[in-house]
Amino acid sequence: MLSHLRSIGLALKHTFAKRETIQYPDEKVDLAARYRGRIVLTRDPDGMERCVGCYLCAAACPVDCISLQATNDESGRRYPEFFRINFSRCIFCGYCEEACPTYAIQLTPDYEISEYDRKNLVYEKEDLLIAGQGKQHGYNFYRVAGMAITGKDKGEGQNELPPVDVKGLMP
Amino acid sequence: MAKIKINGKEFEVDPKKNLLEASISAGYDVPYFCWHPKLGSIGSCRQCAVVKYRDENDTVGRLVMSCMEPASEGSIISTDASQAVEFRSNVIEALMTNHPHDCPVCDEGGECHLQDMTVMSGHQTRRYEFGKRTHKNQYLGPFINHEMNRCIQCYRCVRYYRDYAGGDDLNVFSSRNRVYFGRANDGVLESEFSGNLVEVCPTGVFTDKTLKKHHTRKWDLTTAPSICTHCSVGCNTIVGERYGTIRRVYSRYNEQVNGYFLCDRGRFGYEFMNSDKRIKKFVVNGSFDGVTKESAFDFIVKALKGKKIIGIGSPRASLETNFTLKQLVGNENFSVGLSHKDYQLAKLAIDTLKNGNVxxxxxxxxxxxxxxxxxxxxxxxxxxxxxxxxxxxxxxxxxxxxxxxxxxxxxxxxxxxxxxxxxxxxxxxxxxxxxxxxxxxxxxxxxxxxxxxxxxxxxxxxxxxxxxxxxxxxxxxxxxxxxxxxxxxxxxxxxxxxxxxxxxxxxxxxxxxxxxxxxxxxxVRLSYTFEESNTVGAVLLDGKSLEEVFETKAEVLIIVENDLYRRLSTEKIDSYLSKFEQVIVLDHNCTSTTKKATVILPVGTFTEADGTFVNMEGRAQRFYQVFVPESDTIESWRRIAQIATAIDKPFDQKNFYDFTESLVINNAQFTGIETLAPPPDFKVQGQKIARESLRYSGRTAMKANINVHELKPIEDADSAMSFTMEGYHGQAPTSLITSYWAPGWNSAQAINKYQIEVGGALHGGDPGLRLIEPSKTNFKFYQSNPDAFKVSGSGLKGVPVYKIFGSEELSSKAAAVKERVSESFILLNSKDAAKADVKADETIEISLNGQLSSVKVLIQDDLADGLAGISAGYCGINPEMTDVTIKK
The missing domain is CATH 3.40.228 (Dimethylsulfoxide Reductase; domain 2)
Incomplete structure (x- = not known):
């Protein structure tokens, strides 16, 4: 009997408690920046594509929903010719972001990507590429890497000495 | 044999080996860079340090480089003693101080010996905070990409290139930490074996430039064991495909044949499969508009009804393809597709090897x-x-x-x-x-x-x-x-x-x-070279020569994977072909012959079909389909079987294995080739062998733009391999090794784990079966004693000159090889050139047995008087070239 009354009391108390339910979609939930939602491809501080087509995200993906093809442009930069994520397969585990050596692929707090038609969940590079740097600011892979590209010759990267003069005779 | 102790366990090893070879053969992972089974040790990288003990009572021991110590009787070593482990991790840390932050954009990444060894040695975080030394790169030609920053100075490249392969235009320059491996000046690497630098280099200094153009990681390739199709040596290869195109060719270890290496034609000639000259559709009367498989076959059925058929096979097509064609047209109407002269030459060589005692x-x-x-x-x-x-x-x-x-x-x-x-x-x-x-x-x-x-x-x-x-x-x-x-x-x-x-x-x-x-x-040993990958197989199968078969009256001609204009003069072939009502050609690339065809049926290259080649040694070797193309392309032998079905003479054989079996039943000389590979129902632990790696990526996305629903993967009825990553990933039977991989060994050097002893035979024996053994009873001396060569008047005698790049039909269609192919040429000595009043580098008109060609004059003074060297196999050059007249 006592437990019945206690239960009714608790129920009544909850009637006046603060609501946990959010009136979605009129109200939006407040998500942390590290929330793992829709995947984007970001750009480096110079506005160039960060993705260098190394295939590590595709390899890390447990559901194999990332596929891409790397190619090179005249400046020597490598970039993806196409980059496709099948969101109808994606489990938003974030392994791709962890695997990415250039901070190119990032998960965002956007989760509103439902579609009536499954094929609309297949995102191509134009759908994925954003204008900004996402969560990681200031990183530019080619400044750190040893490869020469137009505008950054050998020895001009971070922590690099000028190219060796092979024919030099100094000991 | 010497008894040695490694990590407290006793092993019997060959005392002529060193401790590194002994340890790796015993199954221990000892990191190394500069040592290579074919190149020996020089002890320059200091990475293979182990601790060697004086005797059982010695507990301290001393550090030695295992590659520099003989595996002598009673040696006691430890590969995991703490001082060895610490030393190795310090060495790798030092080696890595200058290594650039390049792995994501490096073609070697994922199959890099340096990555493997760094992980194996336990180096993780870079502590060295000073600048990295950098180098300028060189242009090394269309095959090899140069990225010197990645170098760790192991000296393998120059030791391979100069000491092993006999090249002299790659060298080491400068001193101390500035050491540079390259050419004196930018330029094409001259050696015909430069492609092996890709595999010999433990890092990404030398990488495959053709792969760079369609870059794909090792784990993403669908790979199958294959045989090189570009000459008669029959090197074993592993061919990799991604997104429906062939991405690269790698050497497949076969101790008896090519060992660790390949030539550049074999390694870089593969791109003919991706060329724009590929035939991927059915063509009827010169057009593929509105032609479907059904309409093409309707046409063929009508064309073949009640008509006599002649079939011409090819020395570049597999045994099974030639056999199936022979079965379709009958022995009397089958030609192996060689001119009478070439057929006689090849037959003479094979008969000599069979009947002699050498x-x-x-x-x-x-x-x-x-x-x-x-x-x-x-x-x-x-x-x-x-x-x-x-x-x-x-x-x-x-x-x-x-x-x-x-x-x-x-x-x-x-x-x-x-x-x-x-x-x-x-x-x-x-x-x-x-x-x-x-x-x-x-x-x-x-x-x-x-x-x-x-x-x-x-x-x-x-x-x-x-x-x-x-x-x-x-x-x-x-x-x-x-x-x-x-x-x-x-x-x-x-x-x-x-x-x-x-x-x-x-x-x-x-x-x-x-x-x-x-x-x-x-x-003594006697080795004869042949022109094409399956010349020996085609001649062993037996059939008529082209001239002989064209004497037979018939209305329909079926040509399989053969460009007849490479066999006889244009005039002869034109007149032969004009006698037929229908010329049906089955081929994978456009040739002069396909231009004359009334019907072209697309068929697969050696990467899209299973088959058997017999190499110059008489070794039958099996190659396998790498992937299933999305176009109408299928195997030639299967296409011929389709024709047989269409004309109501269906074959009993269903799959590749059936065709091979009936080939053997009908041709005793091929006995045993059915055992070259396990049958299609062969399984290991209940599974077929997987063509794709465990880490194959993107399979729920790669075709999602076409259809978001993944279709059931295609099953392989012809071999014991699956086309997907489902299947057995351990060490397969040697004829079915799809790629080399072992835990901790992602690079090609995982081969160590597939060999009984490092650098020796594979576990399970090297694949292939010798079909030619000397009979020893029937040999004779030929003693043909020909007359000496005489210069005849104004005419010159043509001698075919073969070039590694250009003379072979298929590889010269590959983009990278094309860059290395010169113009058609005529070689003359200065005397003959002066007599004919032509100068070096001049383009002149010549007549080869009456057929005109435009060629460039090159002076070759060691050529005898009255001889003219002609670029054989080049486009527009008459294959019959005995009589040369200079027209200007």
């Missing part, structure tokens, strides 16, 4: 020979890997020098120091200078007839019972006498000849030299 060697046996006599061949251009083996063979005799001094052969630097430039006898008789001349003791340049005569002179000096050709100069006889005595001075001489100078007497003379040496009690 064994034809595998490349491994070639490497064990001690002296070499080459007759009439420029091997580097006609059978490149054989030339690489000959370069190794002539080093054998000098090895005794090192033995006497007590230097083990794996100890590369001192062994090389004591041997210096000395090498065993190599003598070359050829129409003109060749790439092997740099290591030849003597050369004799003359017309093919004279080369044959020269061979007979040598045979005479080996066995004086054999007749001596008349009218010889003193210079020739003394040269021949020296060659005879050199060959007799070694226990294992090798005679090499081939069909490429188009002269039967040369083949016969080579055979006589070999037989004479055999009679003299030598363990």
């Amino acid at each position: 064994r034809t060697p595998s490349l491994k046996e070639v490497e064990q020979c001690e002296s070499v006599f080459v007759l009439g061949e420029d091997i580097t251009n006609t059978a490149p890997m054989l030339a690489l083996s000959i370069r190794q063979a002539i080093k054998n005799i000098t090895k005794t020098k090192a033995d006497k001094a007590g230097i083990p052969l794996w100890n590369d630097a001192p062994a090389r120091e004591i041997i210096q430039d000395a090498h065993g006898p190599l003598h070359i008789a050829a129409p003109m200078a060749s790439r092997l001349d740099d290591v030849a003791n003597s050369t004799y340049f003359s017309a093919p007839e004279n080369i044959a005569r020269f061979g007979y002179v040598v045979a005479h000096f080996i066995d004086s019972k054999l007749s001596l050709p008349s009218g010889l100069t003193e210079e020739v006889t003394s040269k021949a006498r020296k060659i005879a005595s050199d060959l007799l001075s070694t226990a294992k001489p090798l005679i090499v000849s081939g069909v490429h100078c188009k002269n039967e007497d040369v083949l016969k003379a080579a055979s006589d030299v070999a037989q004479a040496l055999k009679t003299a009690g030598k363990d």
